[in-house]
Amino acid sequence: MSFINYSSREINCKIVYYGPGLCGKTTNLQYIYARTNPDAKGKMISLATETERTLFFDFLPLSLGEIRGFKTRFHLYTVPGQVFYDASRKLILKGVDGVVFVADSQIERTEANIESFDNLEHNLYEQGYDLAKIPYVVQYNKRDLPNVAPIAELRDLINPEQVPEFEAVATTGYGVFDTLKAVAKLVLTELKRGR
C-alpha cells in the first residue's frame, strides 16, 4: 500500500524480499546499502539473531529520484527465511507494493525454494493479494556456485508466470540493482495503471 503525500510531494512504496533461509535476501540489501550514495539512503536496520540470521526483518529506506516534482522513496524489507518464522513473514507482507523472490540456485535448495514460494503465495492470498496481480520479480541467486540448477528448471518451479527474472551473485552485486530497478519500475507502473 503506497503512501502518496501531496503536501510534501512524496511517493512512498514498500518492497519485500522473500525467499528461503540463507538465500541472500539480506545480502541483496547490504549490497544496495553499500553502493548507494549517502544522500539517497537512510540507515539500514537489521533485526537479527546473535548468529546474524534475520529474526524479524531488515529495513533500508532508499530515494530513487524525482518524477514530476515528486520524490520517490522505496522502503526495502526482507523477511526472515527460516520456516518457523512464518508469523513474522505475514506481518512484513502487510501493505506490500512489490515483491522480489530470491531463489537459492543450489540444487540441494530446490525443495526450500518451492516451499518458500508456496508460502509466499499462501501468505499473500491470506491478506487478499494475488501474486499474479502484484508487481513481482524473481532473482536466481548464487549463480557463481558449482552446484547450481539450470535456470529453465528453476523457472518451471518458481516462475510459472514468467515474470521478469534475473541471475545474480548478491555477494559481488551481480544482478542486484537490475532486480531492484525492475521491481521498482513495475511498482510505479502499477500505481499509474491503478488510477
Added chain:
Amino acid sequence: MTDMVMYEEEYRQIQEVCARLHRDANASAVLLIDKNGQLISEAGDTGHLDTTSLSSLTAGNVAATGGIASLLKEKEFTGQFHEGEQINVHISIVAQRVILVILFDERSSLGLVRLRVRRASDELSSVFDSLLAKVQQPSTPSIFSEITDEDIDNLFKD
C-alpha cells in the same frame, strides 16, 4: 486496500493537532506514522532523531503486538508504553490505521500523556475519516494521471 494519500489541507490539520499535543502533553516529540511504517507528521524536538528508522521499527512493533493480540483472540492492543531511564515512549493506534507515538521525559507523566492523547486521537480520527472519503471520490485528481511511462523510464536511466 486503499492507498494512503495525504493532501495539503488534511496535512495542515494533522500538523496542528500534533503540535498542540506536543505542547499540551509536555512531550519531547510527537510522531504520526502509518501502519506500514511511513512517517506522516512530526512535532517537537525531532532534529536529532532518525525518524525514518523509528517509524519502521515502531510499525514493526505494532504489527507484532497485533499478531500477539490475534493469537490471543483480542481485536487489538490499542496502546503500548515503554519506560526508559531518560525517555519514555507511549504508542497508540488511531482510526485503526495510523500510529501515534509520544516521546516524553520527566517533565511530563504517563497520566498527562494519556489524557492529551485521548483528545488528539479523536481529532485525528475525524481528519483521517475525511481523508479516506476524499481518496475514495473518483473525481479526486491523482499525480499518476499525469505521469507517463517515459517519466518512469527516465527515473531508471543510468
